[in-house]
Amino acid sequence: MRKLLDQIDSPGDLRSLTVKQLGGLCGEIRQEIIRTVAKNGGHLASNLGVVELTVALHYTFDVPWDDIVWDVGHQCYTHKILTGRRDRIHTIRTQGGLSGYPNPKESDCDPFHSGHSSTSISVALGLANAKRINHDPGHVVAVIGDGALTGGLAYEGLNNAGRFPKNFIVILNDNKMSISKNVGSIARYLAHIRTEPGYLKVKSTVENILDNTPVLGAPVSSLLQKSKSLLKQALYNNTLFEDMGFAYYGPYDGHDLEQLISVLQNAKNINRPVLLHVITSKGKGYPFAEKNPGAFHGVSCFDIKTGESQASGDNFSKVFGRCLTDMAKEDDRICAITAAMESGTGLTDFHKAFPDRFFDVGIAEEHAVTFSGGLAAGGMLPVFAVYSSFLQRSIDQVIHDAALQNLKVTLAIDRAGVVGEDGETHQGLFDVSLLSSIPNLTIFSPCYFSELQMFLHQAVYECPGVAAVRYPRGGQLFQPEDFTVTGNTYDVYGETDAPVLLVTYGRLFSMACLAAKKLREDKIPVRILKLNRIHPLDPQAIEICRNAQHVFFFEEGVRQGGIGEHFFYLLYQQGYQGKTTLRAVENHFVKQAAVRQSLIELELDSDSMRKIIKTEYQK
Numbered sequence: 089m090r091k092l093l094d095q096i097d098s099p100g101d102l103r104s105l106t107v108k109q110l111g112g113l114c115g116e117i118r119q120e121i122i123r124t125v126a127k128n129g130g131h132l133a134s135n136l137g138v139v140e141l142t143v144a145l146h147y148t149f150d151v152p153w154d155d156i157v158w159d160v161g162h163q164c165y166t167h168k169i170l171t172g173r174r175d176r177i178h179t180i181r182t183q184g185g186l187s188g189y190p191n192p193k194e195s196d197c198d199p200f201h202s203g204h205s206s207t208s209i210s211v212a213l214g215l216a217n218a219k220r221i222n223h224d225p226g227h228v229v230a231v232i233g234d235g236a237l238t239g240g241l242a243y244e245g246l247n248n249a250g251r252f253p254k255n256f257i258v259i260l261n262d263n264k265m266s267i268s269k270n271v272g273s274i275a276r277y278l279a280h281i282r283t284e285p286g287y288l289k290v291k292s293t294v295e296n297i298l299d300n301t302p303v304l305g306a307p308v309s310s311l312l313q314k315s316k317s318l319l320k321q322a323l324y325n326n327t328l329f330e331d332m333g334f335a336y337y338g339p340y341d342g343h344d345l346e347q348l349i350s351v352l353q354n355a356k357n358i359n360r361p362v363l364l365h366v367i368t369s370k371g372k373g374y375p376f377a378e379k380n381p382g383a384f385h386g387v388s389c390f391d392i393k394t395g396e397s398q399a400s401g402d403n404f405s406k407v408f409g410r411c412l413t414d415m416a417k418e419d420d421r422i423c424a425i426t427a428a429m430e431s432g433t434g435l436t437d438f439h440k441a442f443p444d445r446f447f448d449v450g451i452a453e454e455h456a457v458t459f460s461g462g463l464a465a466g467g468m469l470p471v472f473a474v475y476s477s478f479l480q481r482s483i484d485q486v487i488h489d490a491a492l493q494n495l496k497v498t499l500a501i502d503r504a505g506v507v508g509e510d511g512e513t514h515q516g517l518f519d520v521s522l523l524s525s526i527p528n529l530t531i532f533s534p535c536y537f538s539e540l541q542m543f544l545h546q547a548v549y550e551c552p553g554v555a556a557v558r559y560p561r562g563g564q565l566f567q568p569e570d571f572t573v574t575g576n577t578y579d580v581y582g583e584t585d586a587p588v589l590l591v592t593y594g595r596l597f598s599m600a601c602l603a604a605k606k607l608r609e610d611k612i613p614v615r616i617l618k619l620n621r622i623h624p625l626d627p628q629a630i631e632i633c634r635n636a637q638h639v640f641f642f643e644e645g646v647r648q649g650g651i652g653e654h655f656f657y658l659l660y661q662q663g664y665q666g667k668t669t670l671r672a673v674e675n676h677f678v679k680q681a682a683v684r685q686s687l688i689e690l691e692l693d694s695d696s697m698r699k700i701i702k703t704e705y706q707k
Contacts, residue, residue: 091116092105092109092112092113092116093113093116093117093120093169093174096113096169096170096174097172098170098171098172099146099147099150099151099170099171099197100150102143102146102147102170103147107345107346107349110143110147110345111345113143114139114140114143114345115373117139117143117166117169118136118139118372118373118374120169120174120177121135121136121139121165121166121169122136122373122374122392123392124165124177124178124180125165125387125390126389126390126391126392127178127389128178128180128181128182128389128509129181129386129387129388129389129509130162130165130180130181130188130386130387130509131162131163131165131188131385131386131387132371132374132377132384132385132386132387133370133371133377133381133382133384133385134162134163134233134263134370134385135162135163135164135165135166136370136371136372136373136374136377137163137261137263137342137368137369137370137371137372137381138163138166138231138261138342138368139166139372139373140342140343140344140345140348140368141231141259141261141342141348141366141368142166142167142170143166143170143345144345144348144349144352145229145231145259145352146167146170146171147349148349148352148353148356149227149229149352149356150226151171151197152195152196152197152199153226154226154227154228154229155199155212155215155219155226155227155228155229156197156199156229156231157190157199157200157202157208157211157212157215157228157229157230157231158190158202158208158231159202159205159206159207159208159209159230159231159232159233159236159242160189160202160203160204160205160233160236161189161190161202161203161513162188162189162203162386163231163233163261164189164190164198165177165180167190167197168180168186168194168195171195171197171198172195172197173186173194173195181509181510181511181680182509182680182681182682183679183680183681183682183685184681185680187511187512187679187680188509188510188511188680189201189202189203189511189513190202199211199215200215201512201513202513203477203510203511203512203513203514204477204478204481204513205235205236205239205451206232206236206237206238206239206240206241206242206245206451207241208230208231208232208236208242208245209230209232209242209245209246209249209258210241210244210245210248211230212228212229212230212245212249212256212258213228213245213248213249213252213256215228216228216249216252216255216256217252219255220253225255226255227255227256227257227356228255228256228257229257229258229259230245230257230258230259231259231261232258232259232260232261233260233261233262233263234260234261234262234263235428235450235451236451237260238428238449238450238451238452239450239451239452240452240454240455246258246329246332246334247332249332249333249334249361250332250333250334250361251333252361253359253360254358254359254360254361255356256361256362257352257355257356257361257362257363257364258334258361258362258363258364259363259364259366260338260363260364260365260366261342261366261368262339262342262365262366262367262368263342263367263368263369263370263381329363333360333361334360334361334362334363335358335360335361335362335363336363336365337351337355337362337363337364337365338363338364338365338366339365339366339367340364340365340366340367341366341367342366342367342368342369343368343369343372348366351364352364370384370385371384375395376395377395382431383431386432401563402537402563403561403562403563404502404537404540404559404560404561404562404563404564405432405433405434405502405561406434407434407537407540407541408433408434408473408500408502408540408544408559409433409434409435409436409437409438410434410437411540411541411544411545412424412435412438412471412473412500412544413437413438413441413442415544415545415548416438416441416442416445417441419469420445421467421468421469422445422468422469422471422548423445423446423447423460423463423468423469423470423471424438424439424442424445424446424447424470424471424473425447425448425449425456425459425460425463425470425471425472425473426446426447426448426449426456426472426473426474427448427449427450427451427452427453427456427474427478428448428449428450428451429473429474429475429478429502430446430448432475432502433473433474433475433500433502434473434502435473447459453474453478453479453481453482454481454482454484454485456472456474456482457472457482457485457486457489457490457497458485458489458490460472460490460495460497461485461489461490461493461495461497464490464495464496464497465493465495469496469498469548470496470497470498471498471499471500471544471548472497472498472499472500473500473502474499474500474501474502475501475502475503475514475516476501476502476503476504476505476516476517476518476519476558477503477507477513477514477515477516479499479501479519480518480519480522483522483523486499486523486526486529486554487526490553490554491526491527491528491529491553491554492528494528494552494553494554495553495554496548496551496552496553496554497553497554497555498544498547498548498554498555498556498557499523499554499555499556499557500544500556500557500559501516501519501556501557501558501559502559502561503516503560503561504516504519504520504533504558504559504560504594505517505560505561505594505595505644505645506560506644506678506683506686506687506690507561507683508561508680508681508682508683508686509680509681509682510680511678511679511680511681512677512678512679512680515677515678516558516560516561517644517645517646517673517678518645518646519556519558519645520533520558520622520623520643520645520646520650520651521645521646521648521649521650522649523556523623524622524623524649524650524651524654525649526554528552528553528554529553529554529555529556529623530547530551530553530554530555530556530621530623530624531555531556531557531558531621531622531623532546532547532555532556532557532558532620532621532622533557533558533559533593533594533619533620533622534557534559534594534620535564535565535567535593535594535595535596535597535598535618536564536567536573537564538573539573539575539620540557540559542573542575543557543575543620543621544557546575558594559594560594560595560644561683562683564595564598565595565598565599566598566601566602567598567601568581568601571601575620576620577619577620577621577626577628577629578617578618578619578620578621578626578628578629578632579617579618579620580615580616580617580618580632581601581615581616581618582604582613582614582615582616583608583613583614583615584615585615585635586613586614586615586636587613587636587637587638587705588607588612588613588614588615588636588637588638588640588701588705589614589615589616589617589632589633589636589638589639589640590603590604590614590615590616590617590640590641590642590697590701591616591617591619591633591639591640591641591642591652591655592616592617592618592619592641592642592643593618593619593620593622593643593651594644595644596642596643596644596692597616597618599642599687599692599693599694599697600616600618600642600694600697601616602694603694603695603697603698603701604616606694606695606698607698607701607702610698610702612701612702612705614701615636617629617632617633619651619655622651623651623654625651625654625655625658627658630655630658630659630662631662633659633664634659634662634663634664636666637666637667638666638667638668638669638704638705639656639659639664639666639667639668639669640668640669640670640671640697640700640701640704641655641656641668641669641670641671641672642671642672642692642697643670643671643672643673644672644673644687644690644692645672645673646672646673646675647670647672647673647674647675648675650672652670652672653670656668656670667704669700669704671691671692671696671697671700673690678690
């Protein structure tokens with residue numbers, strides 16, 4: 089029997105199916121997503137939770153003429169399957185394959201490239217106004233999760249969107265809120281009635297009659313309006329969205345296709361901004377993800393039958409969490425802050441051990457930095473653990489609310505450098521360039537777990553102001569047997585007085601050691617300068633390069649404003665007369681691929697280092 093999914097080449101094909109068939113289609117989509125993520129890794133629980141909602145949206149709206157904007161975008165797998173990309177879904181998050189996030193370069197059904205949180209309402213409002221200016225009658229829908237509503241940008245968007253006249257719908261995908269049966273049933277019943285066009289017509293007619301009734305009309309209408317608002321407030325206990333100008337309806341069962349389709353169709357006919365509140369279950373349809381949606385939010389490859397991940401061993405995030413927990417045992421001033429990434433940044437054990445000194449501020453990186461500044465001003469030692477990609481959102485706060493006041497704030501920057509399959513929106517390639525221009529700020533870049541422990545201690549206790557410790561995703565790489573971790577600002581390794589000096593930092597030191605080993609076979613002696621404190625640079629580290637014939641700098645970060653440029657500037661200021669070569673990430677965004685593949689493509693792996701040095705040295 090032919091699968092229902094095989095009959096879907098575009099969203100329009102959904103409308104030839106019955107609601108019962110749509111339910112069967114949802115089951116097939118879930119199996120497709122589970123198989124794909126088990127093989128490639130990715131976001132599982134969030135995608136399984138929005139299957140029915142996505143099907144209902146595409147059944148009701150007509151993309152790309154109507155626009156659907158997915159907040160964060162990691163829950164877009166069903167959307168991609170339904171919009172002509174099913175034959176490529178097996179390539180998602182792989183080199184040359186589909187992105188794990190919406191991407192207009194892939195399809196005109198993706199109106200905006202998104203990978204960070206809380207942007208959908210602002211984006212959708214811009215799209216809606218563009219349609220209005222161009223006299224385009226199409227609708228715009230923003231789908232935002234309750235987690236993304238912890239980000240301030242979402243409220244900036246809501247504050248402006250409440251004034252938009254029509255064709256603008258926000259869907260709140262709520263996968264955490266618990267609603268008791270009786271109150272929830274009443275709320276859904278009233279909301280369903282209020283979205284019926286017939287109800288709205290009767291309401292308008294009654295109010296017109298009352299307004300034209302002498303003496304009593306306006307007061308009675310006002311009284312009814314106030315009574316309605318009081319009843320809603322009693323039932324929902326929240327009038328925030330309506331106070332912002334939205335017509336609020338819900339909550340609805342986000343897995344009830346028939347109801348979702350009916351509500352969406354009715355919402356299209358309301359001539360004001362609409363907010364629909366739907367309740368979904370993360371991980372729905374896969375028992376392991378349903379029981380532990382947090383663990384199955386973003387996953388590596390796993391066994392479908394057991395749910396067990398194929399990833400194993402220690403990683404920098406876990407080591408950081410253990411180190412900070414140990415430090416907190418000895419010092420009750422240490423606090424840990426995270427922006428909705430407790431597990432991802434390795435802080436689960438810290439939270440259990442010190443709940444009073446652990447703060448999850450939600451997806452609000454700007455607030456996290458300023459909040460950390462307040463803790464520091466109050467005498468605490470805050471450590472904000474954040475992915476490099478997400479730290480980008482809080483650079484103003486780092487400058488104004490931390491560094492300007494020389495406050496003792498530590499930034500633990502996870503996923504620094506190339507991150508792999510999450511691609512362009514999540515690469516940690518900009519933090520060094522952004523932070524190194526800020527006064528009163530120190531940056532460390534460890535290569536090994538033991539160095540992470542040393543530099544974290546230095547950042548918290550020895551640096552006078554803001555300090556950042558940046559470390560890569562995953563585990564530590566090759567370490568030569570004859571290399572000793574010192575904790576110094578820099579280390580020198582390799583052949584003394586070698587004509588070639590290779591300078592680098594972070595995990596690229598491992599690549600440099602492998603390259604030097606191979607270059608010895610080519611009769612090219614190499615000395616390696618390993619930078620540990622990469623900003624400010626130790627003047628003695630610059631001095632070491634003066635007698636080298638050729639200095640090569642390899643950097644896992646953007647070239648513009650990076651440490652390499654700054655290093656060579658200082659070197660030439662000291663009168664260096666030799667040759668220099670800088671290899672870093674040039675002016676482009678790095679797409680998804682395995683970390684190893686990306687480093688090869690960027691010519692930052694050991695073989696590329698060997699080839700570049702050999703070619704340049706022999707010129």
